[in-house]
Amino acid sequence: MDPTRAFVKNVKRVVFKVGTAVVTRNDGRLAVGRVGAIFEQLQALNSQGYEIILVTSGAVGAGRQRLKYRRLLNSSFADLQKPQVEIDGKACAAVGQNGLMALYDSLFSQLDITSSQLLVTDNDFKNPDFRTQLSQTVNSLLALRSIPIFNENDAISTRRAPYEDSTGIFWDNDSLAALLALELKADLLVLLSDERVFTKWSSK
Incomplete structure (x- = not known):
């Protein structure tokens, strides 16, 4: 981010939002090098006094890849000949979120940055007390860098499933970030939102 630009x-x-296509590779595995490059830039902004809030996608995709791999290891040859049932998206999210945050915590720790995780649902924002507490918690975290x-x-x-329901207060991580x-x-x-956008942004 060029601080000489008028709009900044x-x-x-x-608020930075990183999409699934940015944090994962085409095979569903986490793009460690790309995420690390993003975090280095966020660390630089943090050290310059900017307050950084990150919204991330990628948990469902990363979880699906890991669960498919585990299912493959635990399947017999006969099992593999049967039609494969699609893995539940919510199970993928639970597994992927764990791996995603483990990677994020490790990378930020290498940069001497403390990160924090906040998981929210659409229903949370219907509660005024939640919205007040959310603001207070985030302000406290940002004050601690x-x-x-x-x-x-x-x-x-x-x-019904991740990304299938476009109703509500927010319906994906782009609208959540907004x-x-x-x-x-x-x-x-x-x-x-995708690798091309990241490449263009990171070269500035």
Whole structure:
């Protein structure tokens, strides 16, 4: 982010959203090098005094890849000849979220950054007390120079399945990022939706 640009002149609080295509490779595995490059830039911004809030996708895709691999290892040859049932998306989210945050915590720790995890659902934002507490918690974390990491809690969401229900207060991580930018009074929202967008942004 070039601080000489007029539109970032008075920016302090920034919400970054990283999409599934940015944090995972084509085979579903986590793109460790790409995520590490993003985090190095977030660390640089954090050290310059910017308040960084991160919204991440990728849990469902990463979880599905891991569960398919485990199912393959535990299947007999006869099992593999049968039609394969699609793995439940909420189970994928639960497994993938665990791996995603483990990677994020490890990478941020290498950069001497403390990160924090906040999982939310659409129903949470219908509660005024939740919204007040959310703002207070995030403000406390940012004051400690910690980077809050948000994701929709797909594993327990009341949606039919991740990404299938486009109703509600938010319906994907792009709309969640926009909602958080409003709720948390961010000065700037940056959406890194795919690898090409990330490459263009990171070269600036």
